[in-house]
Amino acid sequence: MKHFINLKDIPSKELKKIILDAKKRKNIRGNNNTLDTDKDYPLKGKLLIQMFEKSSLRTRLSFYIAIKQLAGGALTLRSDELHLGKGSESLADTAKIISTFGNAFMLRTDSDKKLQEFRKYMTIPIINGLSPSSHPTQVLSDIFTIEEIKKKPISKLLICWIGDANNNVINSLIEASVKFSFKLNIGSPRKYQPNKNLLKWAKSNNGKIKIFNDCIKAAKESDVVFTDKVISMNDNVNKEKKLKEFKNFKVTKTIMNYAKKDAIFLHCLPRGKEVSDEVFLGKQSKVWQQALNRIYVQKSILLYCFEKLR
Numbered sequence: 066m067k068h069f070i071n072l073k074d075i076p077s078k079e080l081k082k083i084i085l086d087a088k089k090r091k092n093i094r095g096n097n098n099t100l101d102t103d104k105d106y107p108l109k110g111k112l113l114i115q116m117f118e119k120s121s122l123r124t125r126l127s128f129y130i131a132i133k134q135l136a137g138g139a140l141t142l143r144s145d146e147l148h149l150g151k152g153s154e155s156l157a158d159t160a161k162i163i164s165t166f167g168n169a170f171m172l173r174t175d176s177d178k179k180l181q182e183f184r185k186y187m188t189i190p191i192i193n194g195l196s197p198s199s200h201p202t203q204v205l206s207d208i209f210t211i212e213e214i215k216k217k218p219i220s221k222l223l224i225c226w227i228g229d230a231n232n233n234v235i236n237s238l239i240e241a242s243v244k245f246s247f248k249l250n251i252g253s254p255r256k257y258q259p260n261k262n263l264l265k266w267a268k269s270n271n272g273k274i275k276i277f278n279d280c281i282k283a284a285k286e287s288d289v290v291f292t293d294k295v296i297s298m299n300d301n302v303n304k305e306k307k308l309k310e311f312k313n314f315k316v317t318k319t320i321m322n323y324a325k326k327d328a329i330f331l332h333c334l335p336r337g338k339e340v341s342d343e344v345f346l347g348k349q350s351k352v353w354q355q356a357l358n359r360i361y362v363q364k365s366i367l368l369y370c371f372e373k374l375r
């Protein structure tokens with residue numbers, strides 16, 4: 066049994082195995098209907114319990130479809146419908162019940178501490194479906210999408226991130242840049258630099274990260290341009306003020322023109338004003354393929370947790 070909480074804690078060999086498995090499985094599957102099961106029925110009879118403390122569209126749908134395609138089933142809980150969410154049952158007892166009724170647990174939470182507490186008490190695999198500090202299933206899936214489109218290992222590409230450099234998605238991207246050895250340029254306002262400890266960790270593990278306070282410099286010659294919402298779900302800030310501070314960090318056609326000619330644009334969604342419609346809906350944007358690929362990578366993440374990767 067294996068947990069999937071932060072990319073940083075998973076050996077790079079294992080992460081690459083997940084990607085490879087997802088590639089094979091997607092190829093074999095072809096154009097089958099959404100809910101048709103894979104012929105090897107790898108998770109037959111297994112129940113994935115997912116719990117959301119925050120909104121979700123893509124993560125919710127893709128985990129549901131992923132476990133169904135693996136021949137298992139899913140049950141989705143809303144934290145405010147549990148005794149735990151109402152404050153009348155302990156986390157330890159909740160974890161014990163989820164562990165005895167279910168076979169894997171996917172949690173989207175507003176507290177990294179809670180994720181660690183669950184990990185302590187769970188006796189089944191726990192998957193981080195987004196926390197304030199990381200979004201590992203999203204970023205692993207994005208690596209899959211990049212390699213699928215670019216047809217080369219991500220280690221041969223220059224990835225650029227424009228926008229808030231201190232949120233869950235960029236944290237996981239920084240961790241991924243170390244695990245998959247790719248170059249990462251970050252363009253963000255001075256006030257919103259990446260987490261210092263994370264950068265220190267990346268540096269001491271041969272990270273190839275460059276930080277710019279100018280998005281043109283960051284985007285220059287890159288193969289992939291990423292951005293994310295300026296205001297994340299856990300952001301307790303003056304929204305208007307923060308949005309103003311990012312007015313020069315919007316991904317526009319001008320920015321894309323500094324990247325390579327065949328560069329692609331990615332965004333995990335949902336989106337705000339950090340990208341122009343022209344880019345988001347334009348030819349270089351691969352956001353719909355990116356969203357759908359969550360299913361394939363989630364499947365291989367589940368198999369990793371059940372130690373069933375081929």
Ligand code: CP
Nearest residue numbers: 121122123124333334
């Ligand atoms: N990208 C992503 O995680 O989307 P949801 O918040 O809709 O799950």
Ligand code: NVA
Nearest residue numbers: 232234293297298334
């Ligand atoms: N950084 C965003 C990602 C949403 C999928 C948030 O946490 O709201």
